[in-house]
Amino acid sequence: MTWTPCSFRNRNGRELRGLFFDPPPERPPFPLGVVYLPGFVLGYSAVHRLGLHVLDRFSQAGFPGLVFDHAGVGESEGDSLCGAHDELSRHVASGGMLADTIDALGYFGSARPVERMLLIGHCGGALTASYAGAVDTRVVGLALLSPPALEVGEPDAAMPEGAVNQRLRFYRTRLTSGRSWTNLMLGRTDYRTLAKTMLSKVRITVGGAPSLRLNPRLLEAVRTVSRRGRVLIIAGDHDEQIRELNEFMRAVTGQGVTYKILPDTSHGFVTDESMSLLTAELDAFVHAAASLEANR
């Protein structure tokens, strides 16, 4: 077993809890640490313990790792983050998780023999990873998994086309489900999303796909880190924002940024095939970063 529970206080005095992943004793650690930032606000065990799996793998290869829960999330102290998905997404996209992340990087650097760091972030965690990488010069690499590329707009903003189509496919499968119709009748359906999906589909059909408002902070952060190190962006071909991410990549082209689209892969990398492909990409990325550091 390679992990050790850890905790530290953030700048507001809240105790944040996490796990260190240390290389086995017989393996001298690289001075390159890996920090994993999970998506949304569910904590580090979501989704399917992806971050734990990744950090455990890299610690076996000699890279110290850290995962932690931000204030108000998972095991950590702080007022619980509650609310509609859009509100919480705006909180994350506007940098609401950044301060704790900066504090965590400082703690990691002081508690482990780590001189430089790679950040791996999934979904909203990818946004936070990029923002942190832009301001902490110890960060020499970003691996952004399924990053939401759009600026998170007001609640009435149109949905991305991929998201609309994905939800319509889902609703289509429920047409013959008695339970779904019962839920609809009894008010247990998410009417807001249903209405937004339908309205967005009508808008796209009549007026074409809405113009994209890319997240400018993400753009700038990726450019900043790519000047200092490497950035790897990975998404599945069935990610609901794949069209928007492709557009984002057209805007961000430059040396130091690699973009990989994995076949038959969703936003959450839930199949074995997706996980194998993802792991291979991350392995190559981390080991290439280690080689660069060794030659620096």
Next chain:
Amino acid sequence: MPPPDSVSAGPRKALLVSPPLEEYARTLRAFVGLGAHLEAKGFSVARWSSAERRVDRSEELVVAELGASVAEALHRSGGESPAVVGLRFGAYLAIRALAQGHAARAVLWEPVTDPRQYVRELVRVALANQLTTYGTVRFSAEMLLDEARRTGYFLVDGYRLSQASLDDLEKAPEVTPESVADSRQSLSLIFWRSKRTFERWRDSGFDAVFLPTVRLAWDNIRFFDSNPVALYDATLERLQR
């Protein structure tokens, strides 16, 4: 996964039993909040999860083994028989602990009462996952289960649930109001989704309540209530009886 929070001092003891798989992550904060809520009222609280110490994607849900682990956690908390609170499959384990005398009182949140039906739900989730991965359903339920028998695990939400778990869940007994009638005085059930199940238990003379305002991230990720105070209060009131 890390061990649950340590046991703290207090005269009354409660063990909180989380559900497995992605429901664990989606309800973790509610359990952390419940723990703090109960501790503030003088309870000594420990948490239990099947995910303890796991850093890979595998999951084992063999009822007898999990039941023994829950019983051990209850006995480890020491002293008089503690109370147990469980959600979904965690509630199934909680009611077993009560029926077997390891706990003095149980409060169940939206319990899984029929493990075979629970397996059907997991299969439905696996089918829905294909829509987001492939854009269509490529593999029928039968094909997925055949694949599980071949590989030794069933893939659901990215977790590898062992075939032994599926086999065990298929033969695990259903919990009905009749099967736990002897525990009627020490059992409370709280629902917010399954109205018919709630009515069945209430009509059988059990303490059952329906709280329609509760919405955890398990219910619907579109609204994330990680601090459901009404649920905490209803649980506390029942634990204090």
